[in-house]
Amino acid sequence: MTDTQVNVQESPEDDYALDKELVANVVAAIEAMDAIALDTLLERLHPADVADLLEQIDPSERRALLSLWSMGIDGDILSELEESLREEVIAFLPAGVLEEAVRDLDSDDVVDLIEDLEDQQQEQILEALNDADRVAVEQALAFPEFSAGRLMQRELVVAPQHWTVGEAIDHLRSEDDLPDAFYHVILVDSAYHPVGYVTLGRLLGSPRQTPLTELQETSFRVIPVTQPERDVAYAFNQYHLISAPVVDEDDRLVGVITIDDAMVVLDEEAEEDILRLAGVGGDESLSDRTLETVRQRFPWLAVNLGTAILASVVISQFEEILSQIVALAVLMPIVASMGGNAGTQSLTVAVRAIATRDLTGSNLLRVVRREAVAGLINGVIFAVVMAIIGVLWFGTPLLGIVIAVAMVVNLVVAALAGILIPIGLEKLGVDPALASGAFVTTVTDVVGFFAFLGLAGALLV
Amino acid sequence: MTDTQVNVQESPEDDYALDKELVANVVAAIEAMDAIALDTLLERLHPADVADLLEQIDPSERRALLSLWSMGIDGDILSELEESLREEVIAFLPAGVLEEAVRDLDSDDVVDLIEDLEDQQQEQILEALNDADRVAVEQALAFPEFSAGRLMQRELVVAPQHWTVGEAIDHLRSEDDLPDAFYHVILVDSAYHPVGYVTLGRLLGSPRQTPLTELQETSFRVIPVTQPERDVAYAFNQYHLISAPVVDEDDRLVGVITIDDAMVVLDEEAEEDILRLAGVGGDESLSDRTLETVRQRFPWLAVNLGTAILASVVISQFEEILSQIVALAVLMPIVASMGGNAGTQSLTVAVRAIATRDLTGSNLLRVVRREAVAGLINGVIFAVVMAIIGVLWFGTPLLGIVIAVAMVVNLVVAALAGILIPIGLEKLGVDPALASGAFVTTVTDVVGFFAFLGLAGALLV
Structure with a gap:
């Protein structure tokens, strides 16, 4: 059966991306409504590649492909499809094809296939199974979502x-x-x-x-x-x-x-x-429609608007000095931006270390100390650089000192916030990957603007 | 041999994190120089957990543990250790222990163990192997780093x-x-x-x-x-x-x-x-020393300083209007910040889609269009919100229009930059995960400040 082997070295650039020519041929066969050519092209593909192809072509092409080739869709292809497309594809399949498709799957694959479907589609698939399989799937569905009980297979040796x-x-x-x-x-x-x-x-x-x-x-x-x-x-x-x-x-x-x-x-x-x-809903996928994309991106942007307004409120406390020394308005985003980046670095390391169980009570103190000292060292380096730039650009040594001190303060605060906020969220049972960014950025923006403009107000007027 | 089974359900909170009490007991045994207690605690741990423990305790405790328990370190533990600690631990082991440790490993594990060691340590381990294994390891090392040849095992059935x-x-x-x-x-x-x-x-x-x-x-x-x-x-x-x-x-x-x-x-x-x-060197680890952490974080912060200064140069072109309308200085970070976040969302989705081969020539145009339209829709929503806030806060309808238009422009630009920059970098052979962030942030900062302040200059003076 080696004739089903697909040569993995088709292109020297990328061994596994779907072949552009193949996709073009499939689209051509769809447009010509040539079911035989389509079958020839698709039948030698791995189910995972057929699923990728269904995800990558246009929605209208996808519907045409399903009309022409519905009998080619088997359980493995359905399993490989992104959840956002499964309902659409399943709704399109003739009942006989769907039943045939799911009967060959192991119970864990059926569970994975149907757990996010609407009740009616779930019912339809369950009815297609034999009694033993249906009972197995229903028992698995009784376990909480994302638990071992959903993931396991019941076929045992x-x-x-x-x-x-x-x-x-x-x-x-x-x-x-x-x-x-x-x-x-x-x-x-x-x-x-x-x-x-x-x-x-x-x-x-x-x-x-x-x-x-x-x-x-x-x-x-x-x-x-x-x-x-x-x-x-x-x-x-x-x-x-x-x-x-x-x-x-x-x-x-x-x-x-x-x-x-x-x-x-x-x-x-x-x-x-x-x-x-990155502030994107965890289940966003590339085949989502535009409105779904808007929905996945909106919450984080809304949170960010709130933190940005908070930072603006801080700035507005210093309107007087800003109107006197316009160089402050020019330089203030630098301090906030450096703090935001340093904070993101620390928080990403912390979030991953929490996920991989590498950050524990045993090394927490040492890691926090290390982050703070590393923040201090980088802070001092960039403070010196920025002080020189500030003096050369605006010719005011005091302005150089103000930006240098604000930079050191904000980079140390960023390092500490970047590690302590994810740990605190984890202790509260909130996913630190989801929420840390908003808190850390708020801290570095507020501290950055406050330290820079506050110091300027104290020293430069 | 079920006595070696470790109960995975020791704590209801986290099944697999190293038990805090266990770590405390190990540290106590080290301090008491009690080799027998140490052995009792460690011998029932999985090698991966021993490696985690070595990574989590203080460097001084680690040295003391290795002195007391060097004969307990086997090849599996060495394999599980982070690369940054391997050299330190191997340098500490008596020659006999090291030789014993590596002899039990499969050839692929030996390759993985020694490929990043210094020449002298590599030599020492190669000499400990029997002739057949040494030849196998040397042949594997002849393949490029990170290739299948390094990863494979030569023991075949x-x-x-x-x-x-x-x-x-x-x-x-x-x-x-x-x-x-x-x-x-x-x-x-x-x-x-x-x-x-x-x-x-x-x-x-x-x-x-x-x-x-x-x-x-x-x-x-x-x-x-x-x-x-x-x-x-x-x-x-x-x-x-x-x-x-x-x-x-x-x-x-x-x-x-x-x-x-x-x-x-x-x-x-x-x-x-x-x-x-997140702008952190890809091989940063939690057990790195402070200076290594500084080194891993520094390059990205330096790049960010450059982009932040570029944004400041843009702002400085508008010093005159900023000195006239200080509200612009208060509001301008909001436009840049929203653009930066929207750009990060798009670029993260694009970088992952490239890595998983989901973004190809076949769907590129559709995805770019989707990003642009999603950016437009979110841009309009937040533009309306910000226009209202701007008017309520500063009482100037024109200011509201300026911030609204700048927001729409920057969110569309952010969406396009977020997808086109990673694709461009990938085509140039640069890892998009590494470099996209700097470019996208530069674009959103520059466009954000320029659109907002430029429009203000045109409409408000």
């Missing part, structure tokens, strides 16, 4: 802990319906508690009479079914897990999570952090 | 494509030295080209006489040995690969990359993007 390699292999050979992907045989005691696991590699490499307990891995972690998926992803990454059994509150085995699912979560969480740090 | 399940299992049982972790048997032709693979689950679940070719997975991707590791991680995430064979320029099998290595790279790349977007 277990063995009583007293079995030998031969017994386990014979059992596997007699099973008709093994999961699509599994990497361990989970050993359970008589109460169905997981007690260890054996990798398939060790199972295959050992004589039949070897007891499974002799092959058990030394490190073994179970995941509570209610654990947030963010923590699950962290555990996989931190402890290099390949798969991990999931247990209920009585420590009984209820499912298994595999590394590929954890990798998807890790990627989504990083994406969400990046977008939130 | 292959089978001729004409074998049956029984032949493969017999071969695995007869091998003394199977890799620690493997998930597939790679099928090769007579010229050692990989032609497909069989998952261990299918191997175990099938009768002995089944030909391996019948069990082959339909989708199968090979990774060129020179491919950048960022692309490798993307491929694993996009195509849900568990392992992938690596081939040389003649398409011959030279190694294999597994998903756990790809997950580490994916995590590192996201981390690097997050830090770079």
Whole structure:
């Protein structure tokens, strides 16, 4: 079946971006309403690439493609689609195609597929499943969103802990319906508690009479079914897990999570952090419509307007001196801007360190001290530079001193705010990636303008 | 061996952060110079947690811990340590301990461990390896940094494509030295080209006489040995690969990359993007010393100083009107700040979309249009709000119109700059995560001040 292999080295520039020519050919086939050409082009693509293509073409092209090629849409393609497009695509599929598509998926993929759909579409898909799968999916949906219970698959490969390699292999050979992907045989005691696991590699490499307990891995972690998926992803990454059994509150085995699912979560969480740090709604996607984009960007801009007005109120307290010395108006944005940037640096490092559990009670004091001293050193360097520029530009040594002192003050404050604000928000249960930026910028703007204009008022009049 | 299982649910607040009490106990044992207590505390920790602990305690405590517990440091702990600490720790280990530590590692882990060490330490570790391992590591080091060749392991499990399940299992049982972790048997032709693979689950679940070719997975991707590791991680995430064979320029099998290595790279790349977007050197770590922190933050602050001065030069062109209408000095930071934030939103979305191959020639025009229209809509909303505030605050309707128009202009420009600048940098081969921020902020500052003060000059005097 190597004919389905897609050459990953098609372009020297980018191995994996969708081929521009391919997309152009697909669009041409859509416009010509040539279903056979379309099928030839799409059938050799990986489902993830078909989903990317559906996301990248125009909405009108997408509808035309779905009309021509609805029977080509399978469960894997639906799983790969961005949530914002799934409803649209599912609504477009003939009922028979949709039912066929979801029947081949593992229960965890069905859960992932339908958890954000409207009730009616959810119902339609649930009805397409056989009884066992439907019960499995409904049980998973009973767990909180973003929990291990939603992420896990229920298809398990277990063995009583007293079995030998031969017994386990014979059992596997007699099973008709093994999961699509599994990497361990989970050993359970008589109460169905997981007690260890054996990798398939060790199972295959050992004589039949070897007891499974002799092959058990030394490190073994179970995941509570209610654990947030963010923590699950962290555990996989931190402890290099390949798969991990999931247990209920009585420590009984209820499912298994595999590394590929954890990798998807890790990627989504990083994406969400990046977008939130920039003030964008964490689930914005490139195929969103314009109004959705406006909605995702608006809240942060509104918050920023509030903090900017607060800074303006600070400035307005110094209208008198500003009208006397217009150079202050020219230079004041520099102090605020440097503070804002230094604060963003510190807060980003802090937010990531909190997410990766590297910033704890044990090193907090040292990290805060380091940030403050680093802020002081950079503050002094840039203060000297700015003092020289201020004197050369405006010819007033006192103005140079004012801007230098304000710069040092604001960079130290920025460093401290950048680390203490995310930590404080985390303690209050607020996502520091989401909210730190607004607070830190407010602090650096207010302190920057106040220090610069206040000092100017004291020294220059 | 379930006694080595660490309960992951120790604290309801955070399942995986290092236990504060544990760290306190470790520090107490270090201070009491109690090697036995220290050993009891540390030996049940996962190597990744020991590494985190070494990173989180004070440098002086770390040195004391290493003196007391040097024989406890194994290769896994060294692998888990941040690069910035590895040299320090390795320099501290007695030669015998270091040699013992590296001998147990797979070749890819040794490569990862030593690639950033100084020559002398590299030499010391290479000498500790047996001949076969040393050759493997030296060959890997001959590949470019951050390439698939550095990431892959050379320990392979292959089978001729004409074998049956029984032949493969017999071969695995007869091998003394199977890799620690493997998930597939790679099928090769007579010229050692990989032609497909069989998952261990299918191997175990099938009768002995089944030909391996019948069990082959339909989708199968090979990774060129020179491919950048960022692309490798993307491929694993996009195509849900568990392992992938690596081939040389003649398409011959030279190694294999597994998903756990790809997950580490994916995590590192996201981390690097997050830090770079905030203007922090991509390899900053929390255990860096103060001067290293200063060094990581300095370049971006210097660039920002340049852009801030440029903005000040723009402002200085309007000194006359600023001295006449001081309200302009009060309000002007608002326009620049809103533009800066809107630009950061757009550029972050664009940088991520480039990294995930979601922004391509096929949808570029549509995305640019969407950004511009979204910027326009948000611009109009905030323009109306600011016009009202401006009129209420300063009682001048014309001032309200000036700030409103400047706001609309700057938010549209911000949206366009935020998407076009990262794309332009990418085309020039510059990492858009690293450099976009400076350019976009310069544009929004300059345009913001110029539009606001220029309009004011035209309308208000």
